[in-house]
Amino acid sequence: MSQTTQSNLPPTTAVKPPRLGRLPFWLVGIAIVAAVASWLPLVLIARGRVVHSNEPAVMFMQDMYAQPKYREQQATELFKDGRAMRPRVEGTVPHGMLDDDDHYFRGWTATVSNGKTEVSFFDKFPPRVNVTDALLKRGQERFGIYCAACHGLDGYGNGPVNARAKELKQGTWTPPSSLHDATVRGRSVGHIYNTISVGIRNMPAYGGxxxxxxxxxxxxxxRALQLSQNAPENLVPQDNKAH
Ligand code: HEC
Structure with a gap:
C-alpha cells in the first residue's frame, strides 16, 4: 500500500552540487587565446609609439598623405643631370608676373632703330602711381629704412655708413652722392627709379x-626732398622770403 502511495508522488529531483560543471577543455582554450589576442592591438600601438620606421604609415584613409614623390635634393635617374629638383626653365614667367609695363617696372624703355638700341628714361610718374600725401609719407618712411643709412635723412650723402667709412680711412670708399647735386636733381624720375632697382656704379641694387x-x-x-633744398623762388610763400 505504502509503495503505491509512494509511486503516486512526483519523483524527487536529486539536489545538484552548488557549482557549475567544468567547462569543456576547448572552450577554455579559446577563451585563453582570445584574452591574449585582445592585448595584441595595445602591444602594437605601444610598439608603434617607440619604434621608428621609414616605411609610410599604415592608414585606413590614405588621402594622399603618403605619396611617391621626390624630396628636396634627392637624385633621380629620370633626368640626365640626376637632379630631382629642376631649375626654372629659362624665360618662364609666373602667372600674373610678366611685368610688361616698362614705365612702371623699369622706369625706362628701349627702342631699336637702324639696329641701334636707344634707351630712354621716363620723366613722368607712371599713370598707375598717384602722387599723394600718403605716397610721400610712405616714401619718407621707406627712404628712412633703405636709403638714409648712406645718403643721410637730409639726402646730402652723410648717413651713418658714410660717417663710419670716413672714420675708418680705408681709402676705398666711394661716398654716396648728395641727392641735391645738380646732376642728381637733373635726373628723370625713371632714372632714379632705375637707380634704386638695379643700383648705379658703386651703389648696390635695392630692387630685390x-x-x-x-x-x-x-x-x-x-623729389620732395630735393625741392625742400632747392625750391625755386616763385614756390616760396611770400611770408617765408628773406627780405
Ligand atoms: C650702401 C649705401 C647706399 C644705400 C643704402 C643707398 N645708396 Fe644711393 N648711392 C650710394 C653710393 C655710394 C652712390 C654713388 C655711387 C658712385 O658714384 O659710384 C649712390 C648714388 C645714388 C644716386 C645718384 C645716382 C646718379 O644718378 O648719379 C641716387 C639718386 C641714389 N643713390 C639714390 C638712392 C636711394 C633712393 C636709395 C634708397 C632706396 C639709396 N640710394 C640707397 C650708396 C647707397
Whole structure:
C-alpha cells in the first residue's frame, strides 16, 4: 500500500552540487587565446609609439598623405643631370608676373632703330602711381629704412655708413652722392627709379628688397626732398622770403 502511495508522488529531483560543471577543455582554450589576442592591438600601438620606421604609415584613409614623390635634393635617374629638383626653365614667367609695363617696372624703355638700341628714361610718374600725401609719407618712411643709412635723412650723402667709412680711412670708399647735386636733381624720375632697382656704379641694387610701388614712393619722396633744398623762388610763400 505504502509503495503505491509512494509511486503516486512526483519523483524527487536529486539536489545538484552548488557549482557549475567544468567547462569543456576547448572552450577554455579559446577563451585563453582570445584574452591574449585582445592585448595584441595595445602591444602594437605601444610598439608603434617607440619604434621608428621609414616605411609610410599604415592608414585606413590614405588621402594622399603618403605619396611617391621626390624630396628636396634627392637624385633621380629620370633626368640626365640626376637632379630631382629642376631649375626654372629659362624665360618662364609666373602667372600674373610678366611685368610688361616698362614705365612702371623699369622706369625706362628701349627702342631699336637702324639696329641701334636707344634707351630712354621716363620723366613722368607712371599713370598707375598717384602722387599723394600718403605716397610721400610712405616714401619718407621707406627712404628712412633703405636709403638714409648712406645718403643721410637730409639726402646730402652723410648717413651713418658714410660717417663710419670716413672714420675708418680705408681709402676705398666711394661716398654716396648728395641727392641735391645738380646732376642728381637733373635726373628723370625713371632714372632714379632705375637707380634704386638695379643700383648705379658703386651703389648696390635695392630692387630685390623694395617692391615697385615702394620704389615709386621713394622716388616721389626724393623729389620732395630735393625741392625742400632747392625750391625755386616763385614756390616760396611770400611770408617765408628773406627780405
Ligand atoms: C650702401 C649705401 C647706399 C644705400 C643704402 C643707398 N645708396 Fe644711393 N648711392 C650710394 C653710393 C655710394 C652712390 C654713388 C655711387 C658712385 O658714384 O659710384 C649712390 C648714388 C645714388 C644716386 C645718384 C645716382 C646718379 O644718378 O648719379 C641716387 C639718386 C641714389 N643713390 C639714390 C638712392 C636711394 C633712393 C636709395 C634708397 C632706396 C639709396 N640710394 C640707397 C650708396 C647707397
Amino acid at each position: 628688397q623694395i617692391p615697385a610701388a615702394d620704389r615709386w614712393a621713394i622716388v616721389a619722396y626724393v
